[in-house]
Amino acid sequence: MFGKKTTATSPTASDNEAGIKSETNNFYDPNIASNTGVEYDELNVVCPAHTTEKKLMTKIDLRVIPFLCILYLLAFLDRVNIANARSFGLIAELKLQGNQYNTALTIFFVPYILFEIPSNVLLKKFSPRIWLSACMFMFGVVSICQGLVQNYAGLLVTRFFLGVFEAGMFPGCFYLIGMWYKRSEAQRRYSFFFSSTTLAGAFGGLLASAIGKMDGLQGYKGWRWIFILEGVLTSVVALVFFFFIPSFPEDASWLSQDEREYVKARLQADQGRSAAERKITIRDVGRVFKDYKVILGGFMYFGMIVPAYGYAYFAPAIITTYKYSPIQTQLHSVPPWACAFAFAMIIAFCSDYTRHRFLFTIFPIAISMSGFCILLAVHNNTPVQYAGLFLVAMGAYSAMPVIVCWFNMNLGGHHRRSVGSAWQVGFGNIGGIIATYSFLAKDAPKYTKGYAICLGFLCLAMASCCAYAAAVWSENRKRDKTPVDVGLTEYEKTELGDMNPEYRYLL
Incomplete structure (x- = not known):
C-alpha cells in the first residue's frame, strides 16, 4: 500500500526532487527537502487506495477542527463573559469597590500562566481526549459556581480555579493542531480555530443580551444567569466531547492503519520525525529555552495579549460610555x-x-495600532470611535493566530513544540494581568492610559516579529552555507527537532 521508504542520506541532485507523492491527486512538493532537509532516495508514499489526499484531509478537518473550535469558543466565553455580566449589575450586587473588579480579572491569569507547560506535558501523557474534556467539564462547573457567589472573596476563588482548568485549553489545542498539518497548510486551520475567540465575543454579546432579560427569574439577577447557563452548556458539551475530541495522528482510531501511516509520513517529510513515542523530560524543557528564538516567540505573543484582552474585557465598558443601554451595549x-x-x-x-507569515503579522498589527490611535485622538464622535473599535478587534485578532502558527510550526518534534507552544502562550498571558489594570473605572470615558498602553505593546509585538523574522532568516542562510551531512544519526536528528542543521524555517 505504501511505497518503499529508505533512511535519510546526504543530499544529491536526485534527492532534491524527493517528496511525498500521491498518485491519485498529484500531491507533490519538491521543496520539502528545503523545509527539513530530510532526504529520501526512494520515497513514493501514496494515499490508501480507497481515498485521495484531499478526501483524507477533509476527513481530518471535520474531525479535528470543529471540536477544538467549539471547545475553545466555550472556554473563551466562560473567561470573558464577566465583561457582559458587569453590564448587568455584577459590580453593584457584589458591592465591588475601587479596583476590585480588575483584581478579579487578574487572579485568573496567575494559575493560567503557571500551569501552561505542565498542562501540555499532561495532555501528551493522558491523551487530548481525556485531558481536554476533563478540563472543559471542570471549568464549566466553576463557571456555574461563579454565578452563585455572594461576595468579592467568592468571586476571587472562582476566577482563580477558572484559570486553573482553562490553562491547558489554548496551548493544548494549538499543539494538537500542529501535529496534524504541514506548515504550508496550517495557517487557515489555526486562524479558524483562533477565530473561535471572535465568535465567542459575538456569540457572548448576543447571548448576554437575551439572558439579561431573565433578570429576577428565580430571584437571580441577569448577570448570574449569564454564568450559570453558559457554565451548564460547557459542562454538558464536555461530557459529549469525551468521545469526539481527536487524539494525535499516531493514536487516531478513526483513521485506518494505512491512513495513519500516510499522515505520519507527510508530516515527517515536512517537519522531521516527531518522537511522539518518547516521554517529555525536564531536560527536554531545559533544552528548549537555550534557543533565543523561543524567547522571541514569547514576546511576540506577549505584545498582542494586552490589546487583545484589553478589548475582550473592556469593550462593553467602552461602548457603555457611548450612552447605550445594557442590552444595546451587548x-x-x-x-x-x-x-x-x-x-x-x-x-x-x-x-x-x-506560504509566508511575517508580513501577515505586521499588516494586522498596523491596523490595530491605527484603531488605538483613533481612540486616543477622538473623544466626541461616536461613529468614528466605534469604527476605531472595529480596527482594534480586526487587527489584534488577525495577527495573533498568525504569530502563534508561525512560531509553533517552526518548532520541530513533539517535545519542542509541546514545551515551546506552552511557553509562548504562558509567558504571553502575563500581558493579561497588565490588560486588566489598563482600563480603570476612574479613567472613563476617555481611557487614555489604557489605549496608550495597548499601543505601546503593539509596538513591542511588531518589533519582536521583526527580530524573529531576522533570526530565522539568518539561521536559514547560515545552514545553507554549512555542510548538510554532518554525520548525525536519525535518532540525533529527531532529538534536535528544528535545531537539526538540515531543518529550514518558514519565514
Whole structure:
C-alpha cells in the first residue's frame, strides 16, 4: 500500500526532487527537502487506495477542527463573559469597590500562566481526549459556581480555579493542531480555530443580551444567569466531547492503519520525525529555552495579549460610555467581533497561499495600532470611535493566530513544540494581568492610559516579529552555507527537532 521508504542520506541532485507523492491527486512538493532537509532516495508514499489526499484531509478537518473550535469558543466565553455580566449589575450586587473588579480579572491569569507547560506535558501523557474534556467539564462547573457567589472573596476563588482548568485549553489545542498539518497548510486551520475567540465575543454579546432579560427569574439577577447557563452548556458539551475530541495522528482510531501511516509520513517529510513515542523530560524543557528564538516567540505573543484582552474585557465598558443601554451595549459589541472573524480568515488564506507569515503579522498589527490611535485622538464622535473599535478587534485578532502558527510550526518534534507552544502562550498571558489594570473605572470615558498602553505593546509585538523574522532568516542562510551531512544519526536528528542543521524555517 505504501511505497518503499529508505533512511535519510546526504543530499544529491536526485534527492532534491524527493517528496511525498500521491498518485491519485498529484500531491507533490519538491521543496520539502528545503523545509527539513530530510532526504529520501526512494520515497513514493501514496494515499490508501480507497481515498485521495484531499478526501483524507477533509476527513481530518471535520474531525479535528470543529471540536477544538467549539471547545475553545466555550472556554473563551466562560473567561470573558464577566465583561457582559458587569453590564448587568455584577459590580453593584457584589458591592465591588475601587479596583476590585480588575483584581478579579487578574487572579485568573496567575494559575493560567503557571500551569501552561505542565498542562501540555499532561495532555501528551493522558491523551487530548481525556485531558481536554476533563478540563472543559471542570471549568464549566466553576463557571456555574461563579454565578452563585455572594461576595468579592467568592468571586476571587472562582476566577482563580477558572484559570486553573482553562490553562491547558489554548496551548493544548494549538499543539494538537500542529501535529496534524504541514506548515504550508496550517495557517487557515489555526486562524479558524483562533477565530473561535471572535465568535465567542459575538456569540457572548448576543447571548448576554437575551439572558439579561431573565433578570429576577428565580430571584437571580441577569448577570448570574449569564454564568450559570453558559457554565451548564460547557459542562454538558464536555461530557459529549469525551468521545469526539481527536487524539494525535499516531493514536487516531478513526483513521485506518494505512491512513495513519500516510499522515505520519507527510508530516515527517515536512517537519522531521516527531518522537511522539518518547516521554517529555525536564531536560527536554531545559533544552528548549537555550534557543533565543523561543524567547522571541514569547514576546511576540506577549505584545498582542494586552490589546487583545484589553478589548475582550473592556469593550462593553467602552461602548457603555457611548450612552447605550445594557442590552444595546451587548448588541453593539457583536459587529466588531464578526468583522474580526472575517478579516482573520482572509489574512489566513492569503498567508497559506503565499506560504509566508511575517508580513501577515505586521499588516494586522498596523491596523490595530491605527484603531488605538483613533481612540486616543477622538473623544466626541461616536461613529468614528466605534469604527476605531472595529480596527482594534480586526487587527489584534488577525495577527495573533498568525504569530502563534508561525512560531509553533517552526518548532520541530513533539517535545519542542509541546514545551515551546506552552511557553509562548504562558509567558504571553502575563500581558493579561497588565490588560486588566489598563482600563480603570476612574479613567472613563476617555481611557487614555489604557489605549496608550495597548499601543505601546503593539509596538513591542511588531518589533519582536521583526527580530524573529531576522533570526530565522539568518539561521536559514547560515545552514545553507554549512555542510548538510554532518554525520548525525536519525535518532540525533529527531532529538534536535528544528535545531537539526538540515531543518529550514518558514519565514
